[in-house]
Amino acid sequence: MTHSHAFLDTARRVIATEADALRQLGEGLDGDFDKAVETMLSAKGRIIVSGMGKSGHIARKIAATLASTGTPAHFVHPAEASHGDLGMMAQGDVALVLSNSGETPELADVIAYTRRFNIPMIGVASRPGSTLIKQSDVGLILPPAEEACGSGIVPTSSTTMTLALGDALAIALMEHRRFTPEHFREFHPGGKLGAQLSRVSDLMHKENALPLVSEDTSMADALLEISQKGFGVVGVTDANGALAGIITDGDLRRHMDGLLDHSAREVMTRAPKTIPPEALAEEAVALMNARKITCVFVIDPQSDGAPLGLLHIHDCLRVGLG
Structure with a gap:
């Protein structure tokens, strides 16, 4: 032996x-x-x-x-x-x-x-x-x-x-x-396990950090907002402040000819995928991976549809998800 x-x-x-x-x-x-x-x-x-x-x-x-x-x-x-x-x-x-x-x-x-x-x-x-x-x-x-x-x-x-x-x-x-797992996160905030139980609301960017324009905004100003906020996207809100659409680099490429002659409404992709603030960040990662997107707007389904935040895949990677 x-x-x-x-x-x-x-x-x-x-x-x-x-x-x-x-x-x-x-x-x-x-x-x-x-x-x-x-x-x-x-x-x-x-x-x-x-x-x-x-x-x-x-x-x-x-x-x-x-x-x-x-x-x-x-x-x-x-x-x-x-x-x-x-x-x-x-x-x-x-x-x-x-x-x-x-x-x-x-x-x-x-x-x-x-x-x-x-x-x-x-x-x-x-x-x-x-x-x-x-x-x-x-x-x-x-x-x-x-x-x-x-x-x-x-x-x-x-x-x-x-x-x-x-x-x-x-x-x-x-x-x-x-x-519950949510309780566990409160008692165990650190490490990989804590990261898996992070909520979207814990990681999202909000308020003045949000890249937002109205539907009537010119594409020149929309491009400026995209550049200033640094997420590579801009959300487009309707007259009531609800998220009506999103403009990504793909939308920009599709409207390259005469881009600056358009308004945000004409270029945006309507009814973008969103996620609620109480969702686990892991769910957001799964959504972004499935849709091959790098960020997602956060909206409370019980609210008037106004964007509360934006979660970028880098935020999730930073805490050990992804």
């Missing part, structure tokens, strides 16, 4: 072991999971997530996932809790404490603090009789699944199960709150 085959065999064994652990976790969930979700929903403050070592890394991720899905949360390091960080926990909060053994000594101060100040505590551990589970208001027990390292020394299956359990709690809370 070559080394590469041995490595692949190891990888598949590890993944199969952890997948089996997740299956056991899912099958073993009971009413205590419901109690944990209800306890977290009742929090008037935040969810304080704590854990030591590998459990601490998982705790940080769970806190981040909760916070970005509408459940205010932050991580408190148990070793630093004794040195002032316990002040980050207050009545109205709920503690979510992770420890595979349930006997992690560094958690003692966190556990004692929750008991002293009547802060509800949800414990996650693999031993039902452990100190953490005994002290918890709600105990979530990890099944006795085999660690993927084979020797039981390296936290692998146990941390994977804890991570999945945290995701399950976060999504249960999110669904109960009817948390």
